[in-house]
Amino acid sequence: MALQILVALGALALAMHAIPGFNNPVLADQVRISPDAAPYTLRANFDKGTAGLLLLVLFTTPIASLEQWRRVLPPTLLGAVATASIVIGIALVIGYVRPDAKVPEMAPYFLAINLLFTCIPEEAFFRGLLQERISSSRLGQAAGVWLPVAASTLLFGVVHFGGGPVFLALATVAGLGYSLAYQVTRRIEVAILVHFGVNAIHFFGFTYPYLGR
Secondary structure, three states, rough: HHHHHHHHHHHHHHHOOOOOOOOEEEEEEEEOOOOEOOOOOEEOOHHHHHHHHHHHHHHOOOOOHHHHHHHHHHHHHHHHHHHHHHHHHEEEEHOOOOOOOOOOOOOOHHHHHHHHHHHHHHHHHHHHHHHHHHOOOOHHHOOOOHHHHHHHHHHHHHHHHOOOOHHHHHHHHHHHHHHHHHHHHHHHHHHHHHHHHHHHHHHHOOEEEEEEE
């Protein structure tokens, strides 16, 4: 247990860029993906990616067969579509984004970086480590499924406070979708792919990251 806590704290420090020695190159600096979008910077955070890899290896059990992949495909698709519909629907209603179908030149490396350096590290920490450990604890078992779901959802939202209150609220709603996807399937791959699917739908179909003010 002590070793797990140390590894978790080390991974958190990596994800927060608190450990020196990593070169995190900027691949796109203050670009406007849509004419009316806020400027966007894309950075390859290798320290955060390293944290995600550590957490995946030490705290999660990967899918081991094609049959398991077949079983998780339907809930993955449902989770991604449902979560994207709710989160982006709210964002549209409040004027945070608008429809904007596009395939930017930066799409290939955006997708790779978003998967490897955003979705995997965040889901490995919030679902594979935090939610799973709460679920398997005595407190989690006594409280039922909603304690681990609520804890990982709220903490996921809180760490996005830097984007402002609207972004924090939307991230919390999205986090609920990822938490439910994990709680239903108990597969980290599902949470990762639901998260990635929501981000991809947002990137290709709507203002990214959000409308400029």
